[in-house]
Amino acid sequence: MSSRHLTIALAALTITSSAFGQSNIDSVKKFAWTENCGWTNWRDANSTNQGVVVGTAHLQGFVWGENVGWINTGNGGAPYANTNHTNFGVNIGVGGFLNGYAWGENIGWINFNTQPQIGAQGARYDSAAGRFRGYAWGENIGWINLDDSTHYVARVPTCCLGNADKVSGQVTFGDITSVLANFNGPANLDGSSVGDADCNGVINFADITAVLANFLSNCP
């Protein structure tokens, strides 16, 4: 994708009024592929301030399509009734399956309620894995692939204090080893870096303290 094109377009976002809060989409796992329109970026709208937020039962915020412009997943007034242009949006329903519509400024409605048509491949949010799966359908652009094994959209993992190695299970000596092995090393601000036991974007003695304070606790 053209990063220059993307940067200019993102800077040009003029949508105002709603206070969305920062996107909780992962800084690396933020792209989904559309069969006819290329990549979509779920995180970086207005420097992440209006990117997609995954709530407990709904989405809100904006996706940027490199070739199709803005796609609005909802204004946060959930659950979305989806009966007209003032109350549309994407809800997270039973089993994580999505329902409702997003609106693309240049491409019209995108239907996330695809489970009735395609069953288990319906668009859904897999809360255990913290990522989207399945396929959404754009009336004018065809399938949006949320199911790729490499290029998918994920939520920033919730921090489990002490879990420096980011491996599920009990907090153990392995987490201390992980802090030491990455001590003072670079870390992502979203807390996803191995070694960053307290998820604050730096790896230091505080991470050793976090491991010890949570030793043998369980992390999902």
Ligand SMILES: [Ca+2]
């Ligand atoms: Ca661990």
Ligand SMILES: [Ca+2]
């Ligand atoms: Ca830290």
